[in-house]
Amino acid sequence: MKAANATTGSTGGPARILVVGSGGREHALAWRLAREAGVERVLAAPGSDAIGAEPRVTCFPAVAATDVAALTGLARREGVGLVVIGPEGPLAAGLADALVVAGIPTFGPSAAAARIETSKAFCREVAAEAGVRTARGRAFEAPGPALALARELVAAPRSPGVVIKADGLAGGKGVTVCDDLPAAERALAAVFAAGGERPGPRVVVEERLVGREASLIALADGQTALALPAARDHKRLLDADRGPNTGGMGAYSPLPDLPESLAAALVETVHRPILAALARRGSPFRGALYAGLILTDRGPVLLECNARFGDPEAQVLLPRLALPLAPLLLAAARGGLAGAAAGLGLHGPLLPTTDDAAVAVVLAAAGYPEAPRPGDRIDGLGAGAARRALVFHAGTGRDPDGTYRTRGGRVLAVVGLGHDLAAARRRAERAAGAITFAGLQRRHDIAADLPPEVTRAPAGAGGLAAGSGR
Ligand SMILES: Nc1ncnc2c1ncn2[C@@H]1O[C@H](COP(=O)(O)OP(=O)(O)O)[C@@H](O)[C@H]1O
Numbered sequence: 001m002k003a004a005n006a007t008t009g010s011t012g013g014p015a016r017i018l019v020v021g022s023g024g025r026e027h028a029l030a031w032r033l034a035r036e037a038g039v040e041r042v043l044a045a046p047g048s049d050a051i052g053a054e055p056r057v058t059c060f061p062a063v064a065a066t067d068v069a070a071l072t073g074l075a076r077r078e079g080v081g082l083v084v085i086g087p088e089g090p091l092a093a094g095l096a097d098a099l100v101v102a103g104i105p106t107f108g109p110s111a112a113a114a115r116i117e118t119s120k121a122f123c124r125e126v127a128a129e130a131g132v133r134t135a136r137g138r139a140f141e142a143p144g145p146a147l148a149l150a151r152e153l154v155a156a157p158r159s160p161g162v163v164i165k166a167d168g169l170a171g172g173k174g175v176t177v178c179d180d181l182p183a184a185e186r187a188l189a190a191v192f193a194a195g196g197e198r199p200g201p202r203v204v205v206e207e208r209l210v211g212r213e214a215s216l217i218a219l220a221d222g223q224t225a226l227a228l229p230a231a232r233d234h235k236r237l238l239d240a241d242r243g244p245n246t247g248g249m250g251a252y253s254p255l256p257d258l259p260e261s262l263a264a265a266l267v268e269t270v271h272r273p274i275l276a277a278l279a280r281r282g283s284p285f286r287g288a289l290y291a292g293l294i295l296t297d298r299g300p301v302l303l304e305c306n307a308r309f310g311d312p313e314a315q316v317l318l319p320r321l322a323l324p325l326a327p328l329l330l331a332a333a334r335g336g337l338a339g340a341a342a343g344l345g346l347h348g349p350l351l352p353t354t355d356d357a358a359v360a361v362v363l364a365a366a367g368y369p370e371a372p373r374p375g376d377r378i379d380g381l382g383a384g385a386a387r388r389a390l391v392f393h394a395g396t397g398r399d400p401d402g403t404y405r406t407r408g409g410r411v412l413a414v415v416g417l418g419h420d421l422a423a424a425r426r427r428a429e430r431a432a433g434a435i436t437f438a439g440l441q442r443r444h445d446i447a448a449d450l451p452p453e454v455t456r457a458p459a460g461a462g463g464l465a466a467g468s469g470r
């Protein structure tokens with residue numbers, strides 16, 4: 001609580017907030033935080049030209065997101081009352097650990113707690129301890145036994161295949177969903193060919209499950225979890241889920257097939273037990289705990305955890321939050337979410353939302369994902385920022401004359417808001433359609449993946465059954 005006057009705004013939230021990162025998620029965070037009462041200034045490191053163009057936002061482009069010493073120094077020097085860490089790289093690099101040692105409230109877990117994302121074997125271990133249902137499978141250090149399990153899973157009656165997951169952070173490229181054993185053999189060979197000798201598990205082999213996926217992200221303070229609404233992203237480059245995997249080509253929220261009753265049950269059966277298990281291990285998790293789920297016909301199953309907001313999920317979730325975000329992030333950083341929730345009169349583990357649905361359409365550069373081409377001039381940004389639409393920049397740079405150009409694989413996330421998903425989708429489509437650049441790649445079916453009859457609760461609406469499927 002030291003230096004509370006210098007660092008705390010009039011609303012009990014932090015007056016000066018440092019957002020770490022430079023992508024679309026961080027643009028959404030900075031945009032949201034800078035317009036909240038009590039927030040005097042948002043700093044972003046490194047930020048981006050577009051983030052710096054937001055009112056009350058200052059960027060520090062020379063400070064890299066993984067430069068722990070420089071970021072800690074910056075936060076101290078600038079009297080920052082809260083640091084919000086966007087991407088996973090800085091978490092794995094121990095940024096939160098260093099900031100906490102420096103006495104700076106930090107939203108983002110320690111490197112030890114972030115292992116829930118950075119090691120898929122660790123995630124399975126913690127989930128097992130917490131009684132959270134995951135796909136049948138195991139972690140392996142050697143290829144022989146891994147292949148044996150893959151063979152067994154593929155041979156099971158009506159098996160749709162097997163999934164091979166490299167253990168460490170892989171930027172969305174570590175997972176191979178295999179239809180058959182030869183594909184699994186190739187994927188295993190690739191995992192063991194990459195990287196040198198290191199101790200511990202190298203790969204996770206899992207049964208392949210079938211169902212729609214969903215993300216449920218909760219703000220966590222080590223113990224208490226308060227969930228943002230459920231969201232769904234679209235990972236494949238092309239319409240109808242064809243083409244290569246990407247960082248995410250779009251997202252939407254809410255999910256007609258994941259009602260609030262199920263979301264509340266999932267917080268109790270997934271997030272809270274995982275937080276408890278991490279705390280028991282001496283690594284309390286403070287930050288955004290992201291549960292990646294698959295909704296099977298036997299109920300939801302946990303596929304993975306991430307230690308941060310999703311990108312582009314954050315771009316659809318943050319505009320829908322009906323409460324100020326800054327005080328909640330600070331409460332999470334300080335271990336005081338239960339008190340904050342009580343003070344806000346919240347009942348249950350779900351954060352209140354606006355009546356809006358939100359749909360994000362990502363505009364990606366020519367050559368993405370293999371070799372994105374930089375430098376293409378972006379036109380129509382003004383028209384894109386239409387009524388009830390938001391444009392978040394993921395990979396752009398601005399010329400001295402104000403022209404924006406592509407600089408990165410995912411270039412923009414265009415978010416439409418509306419009274420339902422169809423209206424939000426129309427707004428996103430219209431705004432996205434106004435923006436052009438050479439080689440632009442985008443999907444036209446974001447939030448159009450649900451057949452009309454999918455408006456009822458899926459099986460297992462009572463939550464995620466522990467223990468089964470192991
Ligand atoms: N057991 C599984 N069954 C079916 N699909 C899976 C399974 N595990 C992962 N996937 C698919 O692979 C994608 C990536 O896996 P995930 O565990 O989320 O890792 P990452 O996001 O780190 O690449 C998932 O979104 C899902 O589409």
Ligand SMILES: [Mg+2]
Binds near residue numbers: 292304
């Ligand atoms: Mg994932």
